[in-house]
Amino acid sequence: MSADYVLETQNLIKEFKGFTAVDDVSLKIQRGHIHALIGPNGAGKTTVFNLLTKFLTPTSGKILFNGNDITSMKSAAIARRGVVRSFQISAVFPHLSVLENVRVALQRKEGNSFHFWKSDKVLNRLDDRAVELLESVGLGDFAGAKTVDLSYGRKRALEIATTLALEPELMLLDEPTQGMGHEDVDVVADLIKRVSKDRTILMVEHNLHVVSKLADQITVLQRGAVLTEGDYESVSADPRVQEAYLGVAADEVQA
Amino acid sequence: MKISKLYIGLLGVALVAPFVMYPVLLMKIxxxxxxxxxxxxxxxxxxxLSFGHAVFLGTGGYVTGYLMMNTGLTPELGILGGTVAxxxxxxxxxxxSVKREGIYFAMVTLALAQLMFFVFLQAPFTGGExxxxxxxxxxxxxxxxLSDNLNMYYFVLAVFLFGFWLINRTVHSPFGQxxxxxxxxEPRATSLGYNVNDYKWVAFIISAALSGLAGSTKTLVFQLASLTDVHWHMSGEVVLMTLLGGMGTIFxxxxxxxxxxxxxxxxxxxxxxxxxxxIMGLIFIVCVLAFRGGIVGEIQKIVKRNFG
Incomplete structure (x- = not known):
């Protein structure tokens, strides 16, 4: 019944001491879609992400992944199931090399991550696959570089390569183009488009240009609750959305 | 290549050192x-940052001391017993403790260590004060x-080399990665599917075991196990040693x-x-204010700047 939907939330609520950050949010993420979560600052987008990946525990409500209830699972377990997230601040391992960043992700499935008596040379057999992934995001030439020396845009690309290494069924991207110059924005947007083939992506994004280009489906959040849903045309035409973004009454905008 | 030459050189120095310096001091080092x-x-x-690591040094020492005095075990088994404990x-x-982070982790380890300090102070077999x-x-x-200091020295050297090798291997292993x-x-590691607390826990056990190994060996060297080794002063001293030498470096x-x-x-x-x-306090202050990398860290920086 829910085969069409990779991820579903049912009446998700998160309260912080008297303040409801996420208020009765029911999302349905269709398989193969790029689904964007937008809304003004403080609308609860990142909180929703934290709930979905259990970095926060919901006050009430349910999270279903492929129809299975994952509400009570731990963060790392959810990641192993195939829901892998990125972070608003670029999530890389700055003092590892670019190649090692991807390899740490590939390493998990090897089952030797507790083997402290083995040489890390056993990881070298993952190098080819890691380089392949780096090439797929245009970082093939940077494999040996120290991650901290990369430009911001390249760090985000590396983050995507690392996430792809886990072959996630669902990727959650938290503001992938935040803080970038417009050239980098287009590069990353193209990259997301490319990697979205055969997988589902849920992204929080402020840049409406990127959203219009990528998203198949958009959910607008305001003050923690779902304001409206639909494709870009219908959502951007909605007077309530314009009001939420511009802070003025809809009829004033039209006038 | 350069590194392995360095290792061989150091090993050579360690082998001849007891003929030049007092072996007991070398063993203590x-x-x-x-x-x-x-x-x-x-x-x-x-x-x-554990602030109670002395408890593992001391526990190793007391258990080894007890075994050697009361059971007649051979020293290698006595040391093994202390390490396992x-x-x-x-x-x-x-x-x-690994569930906590930062200062809370330091406080929990300190509190737990103090708990054992009082056990060792009161327990009948430790001799109290x-x-x-x-x-x-x-x-x-x-x-x-082993009552011959030279024999003892080479035994201690062997124990040290084993521990040093194991730490080095752990750092350069899939686990270390x-x-x-x-x-x-840390959040990123979690989002890649790693149960970070489990990894921290295993690292904690390895660290505790090797601290115990050090304490057990030290007990045999001085033929003494005392409260000094479980006191929080000792926990502070190991922080000083590590920071002064350069944390996060092998040497x-x-x-x-x-x-x-x-x-x-x-x-x-x-x-x-x-x-x-x-004087130790002053050195610590200067180290923290002026050269954060510690002795080895600063040398590495200079080498990198001039030859790298």
Whole structure:
């Protein structure tokens, strides 16, 4: 019944001491879609992400992944199931090399991550696959570089390569183009488009240009609750959305 | 290539050192170096500042002392017993503390260590304030007489090299790779599917076991197990050694331990004996303010800048 939907939330609520950050949010993420979560600052987008990946525990409500209830699972377990997230601040391992960043992700499935008596040379057999992934995001030439020396845009690309290494069924991207110059924005947007083939992506994004280009489906959040849903045309035409973004009454905008 | 030459050179120095210097001082340095290296595995490679590591040093020492005095075991088994005891205590304490972060982790480890301090103070077998004295060194494998300082020195050197090798291997293993990832960015490591607390726990146990190994060996060297080894002063001293030598480097704790023990030894003989703590404190302040990388860290920086 829910085969069409990779991820579903049912009446998700998160309260912080008297303040409801996420208020009765029911999302349905269709398989193969790029689904964007937008809304003004403080609308609860990142909180929703934290709930979905259990970095926060919901006050009430349910999270279903492929129809299975994952509400009570731990963060790392959810990641192993195939829901892998990125972070608003670029999530890389700055003092590892670019190649090692991807390899740490590939390493998990090897089952030797507790083997402290083995040489890390056993990881070298993952190098080819890691380089392949780096090439797929245009970082093939940077494999040996120290991650901290990369430009911001390249760090985000590396983050995507690392996430792809886990072959996630669902990727959650938290503001992938935040803080970038417009050239980098287009590069990353193209990259997301490319990697979205055969997988589902849920992204929080402020840049409406990127959203219009990528998203198949958009959910607008305001003050923690779902304001409206639909494709870009219908959502951007909605007077309530314009009001939420511009802070003025809809009829004033039209006038 | 350069590194392996360095290792061979150092090993050569270690082999001839007891003919030039007093072996007991060298053994003391080696024991503390192993202790500091084990501590550095947590601080430098996982980013966990334990403020109660003396408890593992002391537990290893007391258990080994007890076994040697009361059971007639050979020294290698006595040391093994002390190490296992420290590892078990580490497993319990680690489980309780790795869930906490930063200053809370430091406080929990300090509190747990103080708990054991009072156990060792009150328990009948430890000798309380007097400690255990006159612990026999025994015959290694029942054959080699360890009461001879030169024999003892080479035994301690072998123990140290084993511990040093194991730490080095752990750092450069698939496990060590995950530890580094956790140190660099813990939420990201979690989002890649790693149960970070489990990895921290295993690292904690390895560190505790090797601290116990250092304590057990030290007990045999001095034929003494006392409250000094479980006191929080000792926990502070190992922090000083590690920071002074250079945390997160392989050789840093070794250099730091040699510097601290050497200095203490040098000062305690002279007129400045009463000022040891003040002088150590000053060195610590200068280290933290002026050269954060520690001795080895700063040398690495200079080498990189001029030859890299």
């Amino acid at each position: 080696l024991c503390f170096a192993l202790f500091a290296c084990a501590f550095n595995l947590l601080l430098g490679f996982v980013g966990l 420290a590892a078990l205590l580490g497993a319990i304490y680690g489980k309780l 007097d400690g255990m004295q006159g612990i026999p060194r025994g015959y290694l494998f029942g054959l080699i007489d 995950v530890l580094k990832a956790i140190r660099e960015n 840093g704790p070794l250099v730091g331990a040699a510097a601290v023990v050497g200095l203490q030894n040098f000062l305690s003989g002279g007129e400045l004996g009463n000022y040891v703590h003040i």
